[in-house]
Amino acid sequence: MNESANYYAVLGVAPDASQEEIERAARRLGEQFPPAARDPLVNVAYHQLARAYSVLSDPEQRAAYDAERKRQPSVLDLQVYTSRSTLAAGEGAQLLYVLATLAASEREQEASRPLNLCLVFDTSTSMAGERLERIKAAARRVIEKLSTRDVISIVTFSDRATVVVPSCRVNNHALLVARLNTITASGGTEILSGLEAGVNELSKVDPEQYINHLILMTDGHTYGDEQESIALMQHAADERVTMSAFGIGADWNDAFLDRLVTPSGGHSAYIEAPAEIVTYLQDQVQALGATYAENVHFIWNLPVEVSCKYLIRLSPFAQPLRCQGAFIPLGTVETTAPLAVLFELAVDPPRAREVELFLEFEATIPSRGLINKRFGERVTLSVVPEREPLVPPPLIVRAVEMLTLYRLNEKAWAEFEAGDVKQATRRMGRLTQRLVDAGHTELAEHALQETQRLERQGTSTMEGRKRLKYGTRSLFTQTLKLDTDD
Amino acid sequence: MIRCSECNALIIPGALYCNECGASLLGNGEMREAQPFVEKEAEMDRPRLVGQEMNPTVEAEQITFFIPFSGRRIRLPLQPQIRIGRTDPSAGHEPELDLTDDGGVGGGVSRCHADIQFSGEGVVIIDRDSTNGTYLNGYRLPPELPYPLHSGDEIRLGELLVHVFIE
Numbered sequence: 001m002n003e004s005a006n007y008y009a010v011l012g013v014a015p016d017a018s019q020e021e022i023e024r025a026a027r028r029l030g031e032q033f034p035p036a037a038r039d040p041l042v043n044v045a046y047h048q049l050a051r052a053y054s055v056l057s058d059p060e061q062r063a064a065y066d067a068e069r070k071r072q073p074s075v076l077d078l079q080v081y082t083s084r085s086t087l088a089a090g091e092g093a094q095l096l097y098v099l100a101t102l103a104a105s106e107r108e109q110e111a112s113r114p115l116n117l118c119l120v121f122d123t124s125t126s127m128a129g130e131r132l133e134r135i136k137a138a139a140r141r142v143i144e145k146l147s148t149r150d151v152i153s154i155v156t157f158s159d160r161a162t163v164v165v166p167s168c169r170v171n172n173h174a175l176l177v178a179r180l181n182t183i184t185a186s187g188g189t190e191i192l193s194g195l196e197a198g199v200n201e202l203s204k205v206d207p208e209q210y211i212n213h214l215i216l217m218t219d220g221h222t223y224g225d226e227q228e229s230i231a232l233m234q235h236a237a238d239e240r241v242t243m244s245a246f247g248i249g250a251d252w253n254d255a256f257l258d259r260l261v262t263p264s265g266g267h268s269a270y271i272e273a274p275a276e277i278v279t280y281l282q283d284q285v286q287a288l289g290a291t292y293a294e295n296v297h298f299i300w301n302l303p304v305e306v307s308c309k310y311l312i313r314l315s316p317f318a319q320p321l322r323c324q325g326a327f328i329p330l331g332t333v334e335t336t337a338p339l340a341v342l343f344e345l346a347v348d349p350p351r352a353r354e355v356e357l358f359l360e361f362e363a364t365i366p367s368r369g370l371i372n373k374r375f376g377e378r379v380t381l382s383v384v385p386e387r388e389p390l391v392p393p394p395l396i397v398r399a400v401e402m403l404t405l406y407r408l409n410e411k412a413w414a415e416f417e418a419g420d421v422k423q424a425t426r427r428m429g430r431l432t433q434r435l436v437d438a439g440h441t442e443l444a445e446h447a448l449q450e451t452q453r454l455e456r457q458g459t460s461t462m463e464g465r466k467r468l469k470y471g472t473r474s475l476f477t478q479t480l481k482l483d484t485d486d
Numbered sequence: 487m488i489r490c491s492e493c494n495a496l497i498i499p500g501a502l503y504c505n506e507c508g509a510s511l512l513g514n515g516e517m518r519e520a521q522p523f524v525e526k527e528a529e530m531d532r533p534r535l536v537g538q539e540m541n542p543t544v545e546a547e548q549i550t551f552f553i554p555f556s557g558r559r560i561r562l563p564l565q566p567q568i569r570i571g572r573t574d575p576s577a578g579h580e581p582e583l584d585l586t587d588d589g590g591v592g593g594g595v596s597r598c599h600a601d602i603q604f605s606g607e608g609v610v611i612i613d614r615d616s617t618n619g620t621y622l623n624g625y626r627l628p629p630e631l632p633y634p635l636h637s638g639d640e641i642r643l644g645e646l647l648v649h650v651f652i653e
């Protein structure tokens with residue numbers, strides 16, 4: 001663990017705050033945590049709070065900390081946790097878990113850049129009725145929340161795309177709402193045409209001046225244009241457009257939406273009931289407004305002995321990421337929610353006394369005028385002759401437990417797809433048990449239903465599968481509580 | 487490579503959880519424990535537990551152990567206490583169920599590993615603070631606490647699997 005966190009920011013006090021102010025701030029913040037979360041070992045935010053308080057409340061430690069801060073001003077706090085500090089020689093490949101969190105170093109809300117937002121709505125026949133009405137209501141709320149500095153565009157698509165609201169500043173709410181009301185649903189689901197029109201609208205302003213984001217809402221499958229869609233969003237990501245995708249109901253392609261959002265480090269989510277559309281859309285827009293650092297990438301320059309087996313973002317918005325190439329998009333850091341990623345690495349220890357990993361990141365922080373700023377942390381693992389017992393930090397244990405549940409579910413469905421119903425049933429049964437053990441009763445019930453369905457009929461439902469996939473994914477944010485403000 | 491103690495899958499060293507079955511690999515501290523007998527009794531409707539569920543095991547007469555590793559099947563009359571372990575005459579250990587020849591040594595069975603007790607409350611199993619633990623249907627039992635045992639249950643002593651049938 002490094003000591004780079006800005007403790008003044010954690011407590012929300014000025015660097016020249018008095019001891020009483022520090023005391024008061026720490027108590028006030030501490031009380032915001034539910035009693036169960038007041039464990040510095042499992043809650044990152046609480047851990048930071050406790051650490052900040054212990055340093056700043058001690059005049060001697062505070063003086064040393066101030067001196068260090070003067071020497072090395074930071075803009076983004078990077079904390080790295082690892083599951084082990086040694087590797088056993090001659091044991092071959094070994095797993096190493098690395099959890100990295102990046103947090104805004106200043107708590108005060110900076111005037112963030114305005115939004116350049118494009119809402120891309122599926123208006124195929126199946127959207128008619130409650131889904132479309134809820135989407136319109138959600139869009140209305142979003143429009144109300146935006147400021148006159150922001151730019152919005154709205155695109156709908158069925159067999160082809162329609163630009164309902166061309167890229168414009170949000171200064172005539174009534175006109176925008178009137179345009180929304182003209183939307184009706186009929187036809188197929190041609191996602192590519194919708195995305196093309198959306199990206200085109202987003203490109204009408206200078207991307208450097210805005211936070212550019214496309215929100216896709218769909219309830220169906222697109223046919224034959226998946227690859228082109230992914231390529232389009234890859235290209236858009238290069239032009240600083242990020243994306244989030246929401247699937248409504250059960251009949252949409254989750255693997256495809258995951259791949260669409262990967263290039264920009266965005267996220268996909270499952271909206272089970274139309275009533276939830278408003279919340280999801282609002283949360284997304286609110287998160288965009290709280291963007292502190294964007295275009296965050298992990299720069300892969302780890303030694304050849306190290307390979308990445310799995311990479312997942314835990315916060316904000318849990319999302320598996322593709323660990324490939326030298327620049328791996330991770331997403332954004334929000335002023336209120338740190339970015340946390342978990343790596344599962346395989347390390348084959350070399351014939352040397354130690355392995356050094358340099359975990360390097362790159363981020364753009366517009367409020368500081370920093371573009372593609374690089375920073376990192378060195379982790380050294382010593383190579384020892386005998387395997388040592390693992391004593392990972394509880395936070396890593398929690399994160400890996402969640403990851404294990406998520407992957408058990410993915411594995412069961414991969415086995416099901418491959419035709420091995422028996423194995424899938426067994427695994428789903430095990431997942432049920434683990435979910436019960438971990439106290440996630442509601443998810444356990446869904447898993448049990450799927451187990452029984454597999455056992456009795458050898459079938460599954462798209463609904464159940466999505467519930468489990470996104471349910472196990474949401475455990476990360478629920479259980480780790482990385483949001484400092486929650 | 488190491489093996490998962492619950493599902494026997496091969497695991498890359500350094501893993502914290504088994505990717506095949508989700509079991510924690512961090513040893514006792516992180517193991518989830520089964521609910522002790524007393525707590526279960528307190529949670530549930532008392533008459534139902536004693537009257538209904540326990541009936542089959544209360545009226546039991548004999549108990550059969552099947553050890554897949556050795557293929558041996560042992561049938562014993564149900565008596566107030568059946569000790570499970572390994573015979574060691576020098577230390578005076580003579581368990582009713584001796585697993586020495588069933589792979590007990592390699593499987594990590596202690597000399598005095600666990601007891602099966604039979605009383606008016608039914609059949610229970612108690613781990614005798616064994617070195618490698620007693621598992622009931624995949625749960626590691628906390629030592630020295632009685633857990634109800636039912637026909638068809640699977641117990642594991644260290645790494646040695648034993649199926650139990652009560653008639």
